[in-house]
Amino acid sequence: MSFVSLLWVLLLGSLLGLELIGKVPPTLHTPLMSGANAISGITMLAALTLIVKAEGNVPLLIIGSISLGFALFNVVGGFFVTDRMLAMFSRKPSNKN
Amino acid sequence: MNLPVIIKFVIDLLAVLLLALGIKGLSKVKSARDANRLAAFAMSLSVVGLLSYYLGTSGIAIQSWIWIIIGSIIGSLFGAILAKKVPMTSMPETVALFNGCGGMSSLLVALGVAIFPISSGQENFDFFKSLINEVSISVSIFVGAITFTGSIVAMAKLQGWLSTPGWTQSKVRHFVNIVFAVASLIAFFDLINGNTNSIWLLVIVSSLLGIGVTLPIGGADMPVVISLLNSYSGIAAAAAGFVVDSQLLIVAGAMVGAAGLILTQVMCKGMNRSLVSVLFGGSLSAQSTASSGSGEYTNITSCSVEECALTLEAANKVIIVPGYGLAVAQAQHTLREVTKKLEQNGIEVVYAIHPVAGRMPGHMNVLLAEADVPYEQLKEMDVVNPDFPATDVVLVLGANDVVNPQAKNDSSSPLYGMPVLDVQEARTVFVIKRGMSAGYSGIKNDLFDLPNTSMVFGDAKKVLNDLIGELKDLGVGEK
Numbered sequence: 001m002s003f004v005s006l007l008w009v010l011l012l013g014s015l016l017g018l019e020l021i022g023k024v025p026p027t028l029h030t031p032l033m034s035g036a037n038a039i040s041g042i043t044m045l046a047a048l049t050l051i052v053k054a055e056g057n058v059p060l061l062i063i064g065s066i067s068l069g070f071a072l073f074n075v076v077g078g079f080f081v082t083d084r085m086l087a088m089f090s091r092k093p094s095n096k097n
Numbered sequence: 098m099n100l101p102v103i104i105k106f107v108i109d110l111l112a113v114l115l116l117a118l119g120i121k122g123l124s125k126v127k128s129a130r131d132a133n134r135l136a137a138f139a140m141s142l143s144v145v146g147l148l149s150y151y152l153g154t155s156g157i158a159i160q161s162w163i164w165i166i167i168g169s170i171i172g173s174l175f176g177a178i179l180a181k182k183v184p185m186t187s188m189p190e191t192v193a194l195f196n197g198c199g200g201m202s203s204l205l206v207a208l209g210v211a212i213f214p215i216s217s218g219q220e221n222f223d224f225f226k227s228l229i230n231e232v233s234i235s236v237s238i239f240v241g242a243i244t245f246t247g248s249i250v251a252m253a254k255l256q257g258w259l260s261t262p263g264w265t266q267s268k269v270r271h272f273v274n275i276v277f278a279v280a281s282l283i284a285f286f287d288l289i290n291g292n293t294n295s296i297w298l299l300v301i302v303s304s305l306l307g308i309g310v311t312l313p314i315g316g317a318d319m320p321v322v323i324s325l326l327n328s329y330s331g332i333a334a335a336a337a338g339f340v341v342d343s344q345l346l347i348v349a350g351a352m353v354g355a356a357g358l359i360l361t362q363v364m365c366k367g368m369n370r371s372l373v374s375v376l377f378g379g380s381l382s383a384q385s386t387a388s389s390g391s392g393e394y395t396n397i398t399s400c401s402v403e404e405c406a407l408t409l410e411a412a413n414k415v416i417i418v419p420g421y422g423l424a425v426a427q428a429q430h431t432l433r434e435v436t437k438k439l440e441q442n443g444i445e446v447v448y449a450i451h452p453v454a455g456r457m458p459g460h461m462n463v464l465l466a467e468a469d470v471p472y473e474q475l476k477e478m479d480v481v482n483p484d485f486p487a488t489d490v491v492l493v494l495g496a497n498d499v500v501n502p503q504a505k506n507d508s509s510s511p512l513y514g515m516p517v518l519d520v521q522e523a524r525t526v527f528v529i530k531r532g533m534s535a536g537y538s539g540i541k542n543d544l545f546d547l548p549n550t551s552m553v554f555g556d557a558k559k560v561l562n563d564l565i566g567e568l569k570d571l572g573v574g575e576k
Contacts, residue, residue, distance in 0.1 A: 003229045006339060006347060013335070013348035016117060017355025024124040024363055026450075026477065029458035033324050034192045035123045035133050036356055039116060040330040041199045042140065042349040045147050046206040046337040047168070051161050052151050060213040061164045067205035068168035069175075074199040077176030079137040081191060082123075084180065086130040088466035 031085045038078025044071035101153030108146030109345040115139035116349055120356055143345055185467055186424045189457045190255040193248045193323045196330050200244025203333035204300070207237035207340055211296050231289045233339030238296065239281060239303045240333040246307030247326050251319055254311075261313060270313050271377070277306040310376070318375045320457040321364050325372075328357025364458050394533065394541070400551040402560060405527050406567035412489035414445045416481065418518055419461055420454055422495015422530065426557035429468040432494065435564055436470075438574030447474050449481040449518050451499040478518055485522035493520060493528040493544075495557050501542045512540055526550040529560045 024032055051064035116139045122132025151157050157165075176195070183191045211234050253259040284299035314322050335350030365372050409415065417436065423429060436446045448470065454461040462475055476484075485491070493500055496518075503510040504517040520526050521544055528550060544550055553560055568574060 006342075006344065009344045009347045010335060010351050013351030014355045016348075017120075017331075017352035017357075018359060020117060020120045020352065021124050021356050021359045021363075024360065025126060026452050026458045027462040027475075028124060028126060028129060029320075029324075029360065029364055030188060030192070030460050030463060031129060031133070032120075032123045033327055033357075033360060033457075034188075034195075035129075035136060036120060036353050036360070037192055037196045037199065037327045037330070039120070039136055039140070039349060040196070040327065040334050040353045040357075041202070042143070042346055042353075043199060043202045043206060043334045043337050044140075045143060045343055045346055046334075046341045047202060048144065048147055048165065049341040049343065050206055050209050051164050051168075052155070052157050054161065054164075054213075056158065056160060057213055060209050061160065063205055063209035063213075065164040065168035067202045067209065068165065069172035070198040070205065071202035072169050072172030073176040073179075074195045074202065075137075075140055075176070076173040077180040077191075078195045079133060079140075080177055080180030081183070081188070081195070082133045083130065085185075085188065085463050086133060088463055089126060089129065089472065 027089070031082050034078055034085065035082040038075050038082060041071045041074035041078060044068055044075060047071050099154075101150050104153070105146050105150035108142060108149075112139045112143040112146065112345060113348050115142070117352065120352065146345075184427070185464055186427065187256070188460060188463065189320060189323060190252040193252040193255065193319075193326070196323065196327050197245045197248030197252065199330040200241045200248065200326075200333050202241075203237050203330070203337040204241030204245060206337050207234045207241065208296070208300070210234060210340055211238075211293065228289065230340065231291070233336050235285050235288050235299065237333055237336035237340055238299055239285060240329050240336060242300055242303035243307035243310070244326050244329045244333055246304045247311040247329075248323070250308050250311040251314075251323050251326065254314075255319055259312075261315065270309065274306065274309045277302055277309055281306055314375065318370065320453070321361060321370065321372070321375050323457075324357060324361040324364055325376075328354050328361060331355075331357055394546055396546045396548070397533075398548075398551045400527075400553060402553060402555075402563040403567050404551070405553055406564055406571060406573075408525055408527070409439060409444070409490055409492075409564075410442070410568070410571050410573050412439075412444055414484075414488045415439060415447075415490045415492065416484065416488050416520075416523065417446065417448045418454075418491060418493045418496050418500060418520060419448060419450070419465065420494060420496025420499060422497075423557050424460070424464055424495070426495065428494070428558035428561055429464045429470075431558050431561040431565070433465075433468040433470055435561055435568070438565065438568050441574035447476050447481065447484070449478065449520075450475050451478050451496070451518055452516070454496060454499060478516060482519050485519045488523040489525065491520045491523040491526045493526060493530075494561075495529070497530075497542055498540065500544055501540065502547075503540065503543050506543070510540065520544065521547055521549070524549065527553055529553045529555065529557055531556060 047064050047068035051061060054060040054064060115135055119132045119136030119139060122128035280302040284295045284302055287295035288299055311322060331350045331353030335347050335354060338346030338350055439446050448465060450461050452458055465475060498512060500518050500520045501512055502521050504512040504515045507513060526549055528545060530552060
């Protein structure tokens with residue numbers, strides 16, 4: 001893709017992000033931050049690309065693998081921890097003992 | 098266009114759509130949990146899309162598979178274990194740690210591409226041939242490094258591993274940070290000019306800049322910083338997207354970056370702080386030593402748990418003000434037992450949640466929800482403030498600055514202007530506290546000196562346990 005079209009993608013993505021969140025109740029600040037944080041681990045795709053394109057270059061494979069590890073730590077941990085937080089909100093009074 | 102390209106295009110489009118819906122849904126209580134899962138699904142989908150694209154075009158070497166598997170297993174495993182094990186009280190520092198690792202990942206990708214230019218006939222992979230790639234690599238390294246070191250410092254400060262060094266409160270820090278920033282810029286342009294060696298300078302100086310900017314910021318402002326760093330990690334991801342030429346990465350990164358900025362703004366508003374004063378103002382306690390905020394307490398009334406129980410028994414309406422101390426003492430479950438007893442006795446109980454109660458906006462809600470407190474009993478500050486004059490007893494548990502009347506009455510106080518809970522309007526106020534130490538801000542709390550305030554000294558959990566015993570003796574809640 002040409003650089004110009006990538007810039008368009010960047011611009012539209014940013015505008016979308018600005019519009020997505022309007023009013024957030026304070027209750028959700030922490031989970032929302034944590035969930036958005038998990039999504040920022042999308043760099044795992046860049047790490048994967050690096051590993052696939054490394055073509056036997058071992059140092060590059062290692063760097064890619066470490067990078068992938070960091071990204072997945074962020075993604076997996078982030079989504080789990082967000083789910084744990086949100087699970088507490090959704091608990092209905094009916095299944096309380 | 099051949100089939101793998103079309104498939105990847107469709108999957109990417111779907112993933113972006115789902116991620117956007119995910120972020121949107123996360124900002125509403127009802128849909129939040131499903132939205133989080135939707136986003137997680139979209140992320141897995143994007144991995145499947147990418148891998149299937151390479152399988153369908155260039156193929157993936159066995160060696161690559163091995164390193165992919167090693168990296169993913171180790172990363173996911175540690176992430177999952179930490180997410181399951183970490184106590185709810187240390188949520189803010191956990192988010193900071195995860196965030197830092199995301200920044201590190203972007204940094205490493207850019208570094209890898211910069212040091213080992215891949216020579217192959219692959220389209221779009223002649224790195225360091227074009228200015229664009231050099232710029233995006235530099236941005237990715239710069240933002241990634243700041244995100245990483247900044248987040249780690251934030252985590253260490255919240256954990257109490259790092260305190261705020263004295264020199265960071267003086268004007269010297271601005272000078273130091275300007276030096277780091279200028280050095281980063283020099284390295285940045287040197288790198289774009291084609292001097293590959295300055296990449297290391299860029300890594301080091303931008304890492305130092307991340308530390309230098311985060312270190313002076315006080316604990317109470319840390320949530321805002323983490324939210325801002327979260328936005329940075331989105332920007333780093335978008336920059337990495339330019340490096341490896343991935344639209345999906347750019348969209349998702351930009352989305353998180355922009356959404357993170359908005360969230361940061363929302364949080365600042367809730368704390369009555371401006372982003373500028375959070376970032377450059379230093380911590381509140383430093384300002385307080387210069388002002389007249391400190392002083393001796395003259396009129397402290399301390400009372401026993403028994404007296405507290407007696408007053409509670411006679412009350413019609415009780416408001417609980419939970420704070421950071423409650424979280425530290427892990428006393429939310431014990432508190433719930435106390436309030437259950439009161440409710441069984443027909444006493445109306447509500448919880449007054451200050452926007453920054455706990456250590457992060459919404460943190461106290463999470464903790465109380467964990468202890469099964471009904472959602473309807475949690476009242477936000479603006480809703481509950483008019484209720485205090487009609488309240489018999491207020492129980493302040495480990496909260497301090499958020500109930501300091503100075504914020505309303507004393508224009509010389511550093512707290513002045515911060516929205517606070519008007520607990521002093523209630524008939525009786527009990528402050529359960531370990532000792533007379535100051536809160537985050539390090540400022541004297543005028544509330545403790547008021548005639549209708551009594552201090553109950555002790556660890557929140559122990560006091561609450563004693564309170565349960567006393568209430569039992571009084572026959573409260575036994576029907």
